Amino acid sequence: MTKQDKSFQADAGLGKALDLLRQPTAQQQPLPKSLTAQGIGEEAALSLLAPYVFGEASYLDSPTALAHMDPPTPWITWATSLWNARLNQNLLHPATAPFARQAEEIVMAWLAPWFGMQGGHMCSGSTLANLTALWAARDAGKVDQIIASTSAHISIAKAANILGLPYKQVATNAMGQIDPAKVSELGDLSNACLVLTAGTTATGVIDNLALVGKAKWTHIDAAWAGPLCLSEKYAGLLAGMELADSVAVSAHKWLFQPKDSALVMFRQLELANLAISFGGGYLAAPNIGVQGSRGAAAISLLATLLAWGKGGLAQRIEQTMSMSHTLAEALQQETDVILLAMPTTGVTVFRPTNISTEQLYQRLPAGMLSTCIVEGEDWLRSVAANPMADMDKIIDAIRKALP
Amino acid sequence: MTKQDKSFQADAGLGKALDLLRQPTAQQQPLPKSLTAQGIGEEAALSLLAPYVFGEASYLDSPTALAHMDPPTPWITWATSLWNARLNQNLLHPATAPFARQAEEIVMAWLAPWFGMQGGHMCSGSTLANLTALWAARDAGKVDQIIASTSAHISIAKAANILGLPYKQVATNAMGQIDPAKVSELGDLSNACLVLTAGTTATGVIDNLALVGKAKWTHIDAAWAGPLCLSEKYAGLLAGMELADSVAVSAHKWLFQPKDSALVMFRQLELANLAISFGGGYLAAPNIGVQGSRGAAAISLLATLLAWGKGGLAQRIEQTMSMSHTLAEALQQETDVILLAMPTTGVTVFRPTNISTEQLYQRLPAGMLSTCIVEGEDWLRSVAANPMADMDKIIDAIRKALP
Known part of the structure; x- marks a missing residue:
């Protein structure tokens, strides 16, 4: 005889995990301070964790996310x-x-x-x-x-x-x-x-x-x-x-x-x-x-x-490459911006001339860009890894943040 | 404007992935020989892969799986x-x-x-x-x-x-x-x-x-x-x-x-x-x-x-430890079996006396036990990592396989 441990079997709670992924709940309840003697069960654990996991995540598929070499996933x-x-x-x-x-x-x-x-x-x-x-x-x-x-x-x-x-x-x-x-x-x-x-x-x-x-x-x-x-x-x-x-x-x-x-x-x-x-x-x-x-x-x-074939993969890579060119061309039009160079592999590096790089970074939406150091100087850096990025929004946000 | 690439969005196909996990289909269609130029889409890819992924997997939660240091997962x-x-x-x-x-x-x-x-x-x-x-x-x-x-x-x-x-x-x-x-x-x-x-x-x-x-x-x-x-x-x-x-x-x-x-x-x-x-x-x-x-x-x-707390985790570890003791005690009753020693951490090592270790291994259900070498000799090895194991079935299968 075997004890049928339901923790190891496909459970209705899996559907709930999918629901929480699609529509995360926001209300965080406190997490225990240490490993508790008794557990709260799988469904309660997922409900407790979801507002943290989804509420305090970096959304790599956000329309304004173009900061890191971390893509969203299909x-x-x-x-x-x-x-x-x-x-x-x-x-x-x-x-x-x-x-x-x-x-x-x-x-x-x-x-x-x-x-x-x-x-x-x-x-x-x-x-x-x-x-x-x-x-x-x-x-x-x-x-x-x-x-x-x-x-x-x-x-x-x-x-x-x-x-x-x-x-x-x-x-x-x-x-x-x-x-x-x-x-x-x-x-x-x-x-x-x-x-x-x-x-x-x-x-x-x-x-x-x-x-x-x-x-x-x-x-x-x-x-x-x-x-x-x-x-x-x-x-x-x-x-x-x-x-x-x-x-x-x-x-x-x-x-x-x-x-x-x-x-x-x-x-x-x-x-x-x-x-x-x-x-x-x-x-x-x-x-x-x-x-x-x-x-x-x-x-x-x-x-x-x-699912994608070579063509579908190449199309998404080319699409993100084109995003970086769009960004670089827009930045070239700005008089208050120095573009380090045209991007060759989707990485666009630039800095403002009238305020510090850090100041501009702070004025932009979180997760939009990152910073890097080139030859001892601080620059802003955009990495086109997100096929869901909205270049209009990103360029607009940069323009608004410039003095 | 952003192109909304549905490949990166929570899709109804996720429900299908869950269905395929719960009730895998068996019929394998041939996989392409090389990377195709065009893809077949996400749902078709999942349908094509499922009979391979689920049909040619080692089921670590099988009632007779007690072979490796690889547990099933909750x-x-x-x-x-x-x-x-x-x-x-x-x-x-x-x-x-x-x-x-x-x-x-x-x-x-x-x-x-x-x-x-x-x-x-x-x-x-x-x-x-x-x-x-x-x-x-x-x-x-x-x-x-x-x-x-x-x-x-x-x-x-x-x-x-x-x-x-x-x-x-x-x-x-x-x-x-x-x-x-x-x-x-x-x-x-x-x-x-x-x-x-x-x-x-x-x-x-x-x-x-x-x-x-x-x-x-x-x-x-x-x-x-x-x-x-x-x-x-x-x-x-x-x-x-x-x-x-x-x-x-x-x-x-x-x-x-x-x-x-x-x-x-x-x-x-x-x-x-x-x-x-x-x-x-x-x-x-x-x-x-x-x-x-x-x-x-x-x-x-x-x-x-x-979900489990310390108690729930300890209970599952202790349960699998007890499985190895049950197995070892049953093997001690067998006259045609040498037990290397009583298991201390869920690993039970034994060998038959009338046939070779390899012969007994071949007579047992696939994935039930593994083999190991101790001091130059071949032994059978059971690792109690599967809380879903059915010790009656396992002991019965070993008894039936012994000459």
């Missing part, structure tokens, strides 16, 4: 996240994830060729994807130092620290692109891993990809701009990427996936996998990559790719 | 995973996750004291939690080697490799517990990190926690057995844990959470955080830990703790 990924939580498959073990593992293979086979890579695996974010690639660079590529520009993401410095490798930073031009002359000055790169950034955090610029192949191992941190290769219109921006040894891409950025979803890909997959695999003899399949047990993020990505 | 976590996917908050940035960050602080404040720790953070699995702790041991604890038993999880060897630290393995007793005499023989541990396992992968045994504090840094990999500290009945098994420097626990194991959910906790939180924080000046809040952008797993855990 509802099909909400549905598949529900499915994933229900099944709780473990990608580590073939026995506990028969189709979920296959889904990851499918997604990788569909996507890796566009990046010029043989294949790879998914992991929980691009910081891990970068760490994984640099781990492979150290152990498969036998590099003994990591080189990147001063505009590279902090995850590169972090990976170098974790891996115990010396980290050299190279100066950039005013836009934040690595300076090829400074790379040449470093001399012999035959034991170095050169990290190029495709879409820097601050200005979204892409490093000169003619540098790919100049070092023993070239890794491209394409966390932000990588998906542009799926757009015929913009793929040229990433020409040369196919010669890199590894590429990291955040699926939870421009592939519109929920958090904890990234791709790490290698040009020579077997070579890389050999260096980053553990427990071949112990597990039914070797544990490849930094993580062990992990979930089925691939199912959400597969669902999105099925 | 439905409240399916609901919150839906919410998390919809909001896509980024725990890295206060601005993009106002309540989600607070939820993690709440969960940590509620749980860490039970483990004797000051606090910590969540990450995508215990492999990352172990890596994070050993990174802190290296850089805050200034250790220059890692020591663990031959029964330690492969993530410890992997972390040592990634961190570039020498890794020493110590012999165990027949049950797989680290041999304290062999630890003493190592001599000076004043620059070493000693990793003790609370719930080994193979047999679920807990290392002798009297060894905590014998090295410069002691880390407890409590991925599996850590949550026992929330049960008054079993907390004593973990006595001494509170003196460790760091503890890693998988929330997606005995805390019944969906995948990609773990806790890394430290006794001296500030000391540890200093060593594993990056970008203090660049981000609004420093990026603590291995990951960068990450999702709101804490909301699912908070919802579960609210």
Whole structure:
């Protein structure tokens, strides 16, 4: 006899969770100060939490949200996240994830060729994807130092620290692109891993990809701009990427996936996998990559790719790119605004001339823009990750906020 | 004007996703061979995928599933995973996750004291939690080697490799517990990190926690057995844990959470955080830990703790512990079975005497048990992670499969 624990069964409360998502209630009741001895039950817990979860959230699909490299997510990924939580498959073990593992293979086979890579695996974010690639660079590529520009993401410095490798930073031009002359000055790169950034955090610029192949191992941190290769219109921006040894891409950025979803890909997959695999003899399949047990993020990505096709994905990327051009062109008309440069990958950076950047930031609706530092100066930054943004409203709000 | 992209809005198809979850359809249609140019739309994509996702899944809540350290998940976590996917908050940035960050602080404040720790953070699995702790041991604890038993999880060897630290393995007793005499023989541990396992992968045994504090840094990999500290009945098994420097626990194991959910906790939180924080000046809040952008797993855990309370969680842990005792007692009655030992943390290991372990395994329903290797010999292994298991059915199936 088994005790049928209703907490583990599809319950009518799931419908209520959907109702709360569609029409969140506002009235917050206090949360307990510590872990209570007795619970309040599932439905009461959802009712108690909903006003916090939905009431104190950042709405990435708001018409005025164009601030961060965090997109809203298509509802099909909400549905598949529900499915994933229900099944709780473990990608580590073939026995506990028969189709979920296959889904990851499918997604990788569909996507890796566009990046010029043989294949790879998914992991929980691009910081891990970068760490994984640099781990492979150290152990498969036998590099003994990591080189990147001063505009590279902090995850590169972090990976170098974790891996115990010396980290050299190279100066950039005013836009934040690595300076090829400074790379040449470093001399012999035959034991170095050169990290190029495709879409820097601050200005979204892409490093000169003619540098790919100049070092023993070239890794491209394409966390932000990588998906542009799926757009015929913009793929040229990433020409040369196919010669890199590894590429990291955040699926939870421009592939519109929920958090904890990234791709790490290698040009020579077997070579890389050999260096980053553990427990071949112990597990039914070797544990490849930094993580062990992990979930089925691939199912959400597969669902999105099925629903949209390459065309639907490219259309949304191109639409957000066009939003950044619209914004930049409008800002060019303003006499009291300096535009750093025309955006190349959806990131528009500007500042006011009559008030401080911080003052203008404070006058704008919350979540509309973010700030960044370029060459020691404060700038406003807009990232076009939200296909639901209303550019008229955003441009209007900026105009009204200018003195 | 904004184009209202219905792919990003709560759609009637969400109800269909719930229907497919409750009553999966069986008929599989072929999946495309490559990324198609045009998509088929969200509802068609869900209908196409459901027979694969649900038809080729491992059902962890099956009455006969008692094989792996992978539990079924309570439905409240399916609901919150839906919410998390919809909001896509980024725990890295206060601005993009106002309540989600607070939820993690709440969960940590509620749980860490039970483990004797000051606090910590969540990450995508215990492999990352172990890596994070050993990174802190290296850089805050200034250790220059890692020591663990031959029964330690492969993530410890992997972390040592990634961190570039020498890794020493110590012999165990027949049950797989680290041999304290062999630890003493190592001599000076004043620059070493000693990793003790609370719930080994193979047999679920807990290392002798009297060894905590014998090295410069002691880390407890409590991925599996850590949550026992929330049960008054079993907390004593973990006595001494509170003196460790760091503890890693998988929330997606005995805390019944969906995948990609773990806790890394430290006794001296500030000391540890200093060593594993990056970008203090660049981000609004420093990026603590291995990951960068990450999702709101804490909301699912908070919802579960609210719904169940400490009592409800402890009751389910104790219930599964009792399942393993029931199984072991039944196996003791069988003359053709050798029980390795009485289970201490829900892991029951045994083998048949008249046929091979593999033969018995093949005769049992798929997903009922797993296999493991202890001292070079093959054994059958049952892990009591499924509160929905039917012990009568499981014991009956084993009896029928024995020759």
